[in-house]
Amino acid sequence: MDQIDGDNDFLEPLKEFTAARIGLGRTGASIPLKQSLAFNLAHAHARDAVYSELDQDKLPDELKEFDLPVLQLHSKAAYREQYLQRPDLGRQLGDESATLLAEYSSASDIVIVIADGLSATAVNNNAVNLLKILIPQLFAAGFKIAPICLVKQGRVAIADDIGSQLRAGLSIIFIGERPGLSAADSMGAYLTFGPKPGLTDESRNCISNIRTHGLSVKQASKKIFYLVQEAFRRKISGVGLKDNEGLPGYQATALH
Numbered sequence: 099m100d101q102i103d104g105d106n107d108f109l110e111p112l113k114e115f116t117a118a119r120i121g122l123g124r125t126g127a128s129i130p131l132k133q134s135l136a137f138n139l140a141h142a143h144a145r146d147a148v149y150s151e152l153d154q155d156k157l158p159d160e161l162k163e164f165d166l167p168v169l170q171l172h173s174k175a176a177y178r179e180q181y182l183q184r185p186d187l188g189r190q191l192g193d194e195s196a197t198l199l200a201e202y203s204s205a206s207d208i209v210i211v212i213a214d215g216l217s218a219t220a221v222n223n224n225a226v227n228l229l230k231i232l233i234p235q236l237f238a239a240g241f242k243i244a245p246i247c248l249v250k251q252g253r254v255a256i257a258d259d260i261g262s263q264l265r266a267g268l269s270i271i272f273i274g275e276r277p278g279l280s281a282a283d284s285m286g287a288y289l290t291f292g293p294k295p296g297l298t299d300e301s302r303n304c305i306s307n308i309r310t311h312g313l314s315v316k317q318a319s320k321k322i323f324y325l326v327q328e329a330f331r332r333k334i335s336g337v338g339l340k341d342n343e344g345l346p347g348y349q350a351t352a353l354h
Contacts, residue, residue: 117280117311137279144277147217149178152250157212160226164233167202167245171195171260175251188253191260199247199263206244208236208326209266209293213252217274220285224308225272228287228315235323254288254302261293268329269293270322275306284309287318289325291335301336303329 109121122133129137158168174190175181181188191199210233212225236243244264249256254271261269268291275284285308290301303325308318324343329335 119280140279140282143282144279147219147274147277147282148182150214150218150222150274152212152214152218152248153222154248154250157222157226157248161229161246164229164246166243169195169198169202169245169247171198171247171249171252173249173251173253173256178251181251185253188251189255189259191256191263195249196259196263199260202245203264204244205242205265207241207267207330209244209247209257209261209264209269211247211249211252211257211260211269211271213249213254213256213271213273215253215273215286216276217282217284220274220283220309221272223283223310224285224315228272228285228308228319231316231319232322235319236326239323239327241326254299255297257288258290258293258295258297261290262295266293267291268326268335270326281307281309281312284312287322289322289329289335291329291333291339299336303335303339 107121113121119133119137122129124130128134154170158170161168172192172195173181173188174192175184175187210229212221214221233243244266247260249260252271252273254273257269257271268289271288273286273288275286278284284306287305287308288302289304290297305313305318305321305325307313308315321341321343325335325339325341328339332339
């Protein structure tokens with residue numbers, strides 16, 4: 099019979115605040131069977147998320163409401179196993195995609211990229227819902243938005259390549275995060291001012307854990323919009339761009 103260790107009883111009230119595995123209890127020298135099965139199920143969900151695919155039928159259809167061209171691109175990683183073993187290929191556009199992108203090269207303020215990353219499930223579930231809030235805000239602020247780019251087998255830095263080719267002032271990439279054992283549907287957003295090949299992670303700002311049971315799309319879009327405004331105002335992103343919203347003395351400055 100499963101038993102809960104009396105020393106962990108005080109953790110019971112805290113479980114409602116976190117999906118983390120706390121206070122699991124024990125049976126003899128092991129964890130209870132119910133918790134063991136739950137762990138195996140979570141691990142299976144994480145594996146499924148890694149091998150999930152962008153919904154390339156539904157996403158382009160849903161993105162039509164923004165009245166922007168939608169480009170379907172592919173990195174140099176030809177298939178999933180290669181993507182997992184060769185991160186460098188996931189950061190570069192494939193030759194056919196680079197040719198397609200060249201046809202749309204025109205100066206713009208912002209390019210929005212949606213990539214599968216390590217959980218296409220995350221972007222399938224969250225990206226469009228967030229953009230329904232964010233894109234109208236960006237349009238209202240006067241930003242010119244480049245074609246929306248859907249990328250298969252893409253990693254974060256591929257937005258540098260795309261932003262550079264489209265001559266965008268700033269790139270935002272929405273990408274599936276590495277699945278955890280309690281969150282297989284977590285989406286991240288990375289902002290880079292002046293995107294160009296060769297940049298490193300210190301050049302980006304990240305908003306993480308965007309999902310139903312994490313940071314809501316409404317909260318995330320608000321933070322992204324704030325960072326976009328600040329990035330253009332200060333012409334910088336990454337470690338030099340701090341989140342000062344809400345601090346004493348801070349006043350938002352509209353740019354457009």
